[in-house]
Amino acid sequence: xxxxxxxxxxxxxxxxxxxxxxxxxxxxxxxxxxxxxxxxxxxxxxxxxxxxxxxxxxxxxxxxxxxxxxxxxxxxxxxxxxxxxxxxxxxxxxxxxxxxxxxxxxxxxxxxxxxxxxxxxxxxxxxxxxxxxxxxxxxxxxxxxxxxxxxxxxxxxxxxxxxxxxxxxxxxxxxxxxxxxxxxxxxxxxxxxxxxxxxxxxxxxxxxxxxxxxxxxxxxxxxxxxxxxxxxxxxxxxxxxxxxxxxx
Numbered sequence: 001x002x003x004x005x006x007x008x009x010x011x012x013x014x015x016x017x018x019x020x021x022x023x024x025x026x027x028x029x030x031x032x033x034x035x036x037x038x039x040x041x042x043x044x045x046x047x048x049x050x051x052x053x054x055x056x057x058x059x060x061x062x063x064x065x066x067x068x069x070x071x072x073x074x075x076x077x078x079x080x081x082x083x084x085x086x087x088x089x090x091x092x093x094x095x096x097x098x099x100x101x102x103x104x105x106x107x108x109x110x111x112x113x114x115x116x117x118x119x120x121x122x123x124x125x126x127x128x129x130x131x132x133x134x135x136x137x138x139x140x141x142x143x144x145x146x147x148x149x150x151x152x153x154x155x156x157x158x159x160x161x162x163x164x165x166x167x168x169x170x171x172x173x174x175x176x177x178x179x180x181x182x183x184x185x186x187x188x189x190x191x192x193x194x195x196x197x198x199x200x201x202x203x204x205x206x207x208x209x210x211x212x213x214x215x216x217x218x219x220x221x222x223x224x225x226x227x228x229x230x231x232x233x234x235x236x237x238x239x240x241x242x243x244x245x246x247x248x
Contacts, residue, residue, distance in 0.1 A: 002080030010037030012188040020217035031057040059113030069120040082121040110156035132175025141184035184238030
């Protein structure tokens with residue numbers, strides 16, 4: 001397999017993706033803000049502790065991100081995969097209702113964090129022998145269509161699509177592939193409330209279906225398993241009956 005970095009690995013989709021990669025034979029650096037949560041992820045997969053490296057990381061800090069990739073280089077000498085998964089939903093609200101500081105926090109985490117991690121990953125992938133690697137960005141259904149009162153989150157997820165395309169174009173000459181997975185209503189602690197009702201575009205509140213998050217991890221494994229001369233540019237995975245197609 002190879003060496004991977006998964007951000008946001010302390011919980012939710014990041015924990016599931018990291019566990020799936022470890023189970024498939026990858027060596028994985030687990031990045032996230034909470035050291036205790038990263039240790040839980042490292043232990044939960046049940047295999048050799050040597051395969052997982054917990055690195056507490058603030059993706060909004062260039063120095064912290066550089067330290068993460070420095071730790072990966074020191075431990076394993078190369079990087080084959082970055083899964084840019086860290087993100088926050090941020091404040092609910094229309095564009096005139098969001099505090100600028102809250103807006104900036106969402107941008108710093110969801111967009112600048114992905115940029116900083118991708119930049120460090122590309123530098124490492126360009127310099128290593130053999131050269132190359134893969135980056136998978138976690139977009140969202142909100143990269144296509146917003147939920148009500150989600151201006152900050154939606155703006156960053158639309159921007160992730162542009163970042164994915166730019167990395168895919170600029171890095172291809174160095175054997176680096178970049179793709180994006182857009183996920184709708186995977187069952188995690190963040191989507192627990194969906195069964196109780198979620199605001200809809202027509203002003204109603206309605207429950208929404210979810211699907212088993214392990215299918216997200218399986219999709220990432222498939223994307224990561226391809227040779228570098230093949231790439232899943234965009235993959236959308238949703239609960240079949242969620243209000244995405246026909247939203248509004």
